Amino acid sequence: MSKNVMITIGRQFGSGGREVGSRLAKSLGLPLYDKNLVEMAAKKLDISEETAEEVDETTLSRFLSSYTYTPATVVPYVGNVEYMEPINDKMFYTQSAIIRELAKKGPAVFIGRCADYALKDHAECLNVYICADKEDRIKRIAGIYDLTEKKAADKIKKVDRERRYYYETYTGKDWGDVTSHDIILNVSRLGMERTIKDLEMIYRGMTEE
Template identity: 40%
Template structure:
């Protein structure tokens, strides 16, 4: 196993669960919320700050400042004055690259496919799902959501945040099929067979690399 797998996902699609199961099948690590702790450790920021701004949209007029600062690093004067949300993005961006240097793994969300766009051994996936299944999964996860409507409201809000974050920081469009190597509706096969499908796809990807 040499491949790094990135997973973009709609809220409630089972993307995290799928990532964890695929990681278990390949005997590698899956990073989702774990990336927060890693980014905090490497950047010196507290985990609470990173979690608060994790995959949150930001003001587009700051884009050039972020990209310029990334070129100069954390010690630049521009970085000191940068909004917290941008500092969090840079911390996670670097953490993702460092994880990739350590070997094969699965990274969920956080523009990982964009951060690793120069890496040849990466498979970029996007997990979607039917609304009914996503709402049921969200309600099972959050006991305080007492109706489908409340679950749907959370789903719409989370997906809007993820879309804004991804579209802002990457050069691609969140959820668009041409932004990924493979887009899968987890409602078609269910979680277990979606995992099997991804494992087979990655195995064939690695075989093609070996020629």
């Protein structure tokens, strides 16, 4: 019986990390958990997917979230005023709990959502960080979103900043740092195909008895 090894993928925006995770999961025959985690968490919290998506891996609405009133977030407070636990905090803790439950079912690939931190007590994890050269990231995002290179660069800067803050706020670790991940791969240097094949090889080596 193969070992219950999880693969978690952190990624720079525009690096191709989502494609790496998707193709890797398909190649290995593993379930992929990415944006579907948002839907699962929304159902658990009894909030709309739109609300869940607004705070997923971002901190843009962090200030406003403190004023988001939903039945699921009400907590009692001394006096006549009720305060709310920020919805983004509830999203993080709920998604983390879901990730841990899914990991009990068998090997899987998780993209983002601080999955490496959520599974820090799991016996076997391959925590990967995918990056790429700035020029390649700009071209990729410009093509995907039909943006000028200037707007693509601005979007990359914004999303990376949000992902970094999200990761570092909830994990206490440095996003993209060699001490925070088991392996860091640059798609610009390796190419998409080799990046995926190298991860396949490493994963299969970890699952061999």
